[in-house]
Amino acid sequence: MTKTALITGASSGIGKAFAEELAQRNYNLIIVARSNSLLVELKEKLESQYGIKVTVICQDLSLPRAGESIFNQVKQENIFVDLLVNNAGFGDYGRFTDRTLSKQLDMIQVNITALVELTYLFLQEMKTQGKGEIINVSSIAGYQPLPYLSVYAATKAFVLSFSEALWAEYKSYGIKILALCPGPTESKFPEVAEFTNFPGMEKGNQSSIAKAEDVVKNALSALEKSQANVVTGGIGNQIVVNLSRFFPRELIVSGVEKQFRQN
Template sequence: MPTALITGASGGIGKCFAQKLAAQNTNLIIVARSEDKLKALAQQLQEQYKIQVDVIVKDLTQTSAAQEIFETTQAKGLTVDLLINNAGFGDYGEFAKTDGDRQIEMIQLNNVALVALTHKFLPQMREKGSGSIINVSSIAAYQPIPYLSVYAATKAFVRSFSEALWAENRQYGVKVLVVSPGPTETNFFNEANFPPSLARNAQSMSTPEEVVDEAMKALENGNAAVVVGGIASKFITGLSSVVPRETLLNLLEKQFKA
């Protein structure tokens, strides 16, 4: 029975990945900071699907987290067949006025932890000639976004990093996919301190189930990347290739200014 490790599994897209994979008879290693939520999810999925669910309570903004997660899986004799780097957050506001420590934590979680976990588990996948990695990015990856400057930059990093790994690892039987959802029905806007007026103006939102279904379909097809969110998301991600850079930035600054 395959095993998937999912970060940010206590809610939203990560929780939905756990539920979908459990229904497909996949054992799970679920990671997040919220012990109560993880244990409740683990109990539910174990009882419903008769799978094994290991809980790792870890704050991925801590620099030692990825190493500790890897050591825990090794100590338990767990082999990770599917790594889903889903944990991440955003923070709205003018960069000069934001909490600097929070910006660094965002980079640590969205990028450093993702790279570190990938670097721990990818060699094992290459060695056995199979395995998959899903990295969750965002349509914010396709252009700089004023007032979400660090968040958009972290997601652009995830997109570029993941697509490069897709090309490097196909020959070893390892699939790598970057998923870029548009606005999704999660707690993102609240956690990012988005002004209510801007949150209300967000394009029609995808459900976490739609994001996960599209991601799993794209992974099965061996795609390098998938954008989720219908025509609106496809349109947004295509703008940067046809609109002059400064024109696009001026438009985005007006759109995202509270």
């Protein structure tokens, strides 16, 4: 029987790469994002290329109860979601009080609240069925505070902790839950965050940017192995996430502040 995957933030970047890879693996898809035109374009491409069924849900996850709205639309179609990919998220660069409060609160709504809501609703069904998989997209930013991306890093720390806790709670039910922690990856993140000089992503240093397709393949491989988390993107990212094991946190965050400061 063909499985179904639901992917948020599916119109670009890692989300779109998930859609393309899972379509190749013969999953039917439910793709979610704000841009209906981009979703329809992706739907037509994947249905034509792979002969699968793609359902489009145009939804702004920054709106209250957005997750419930998505869940209800899926239930109206009587679809069981075998794999939930909570990928949608964004950042915002700058000194905390120099940025708008509304954007910070929208970030928490998308990166945390909608993710928790969707996980809660679909995980209940998975528990009843005794099967299911969830990938929550965190970041290597979730391993340490990031000055000038303070709220973003904090949301990703939440996603990492939350996902690992659920991994332990639900593995005995036959459910796999993975926190995916990529480093710099081909996406619209710098553009949306208004952070064009992201360390490691400077012009002329593009070799350090992971391909979204590689991140997705690494994530699906880790999920198959029932890992609680996976850090993608090479040895440099492994070093970053382990710094706090060897150095005082104050030293690390002070160093990061100097690196991320834009004069």
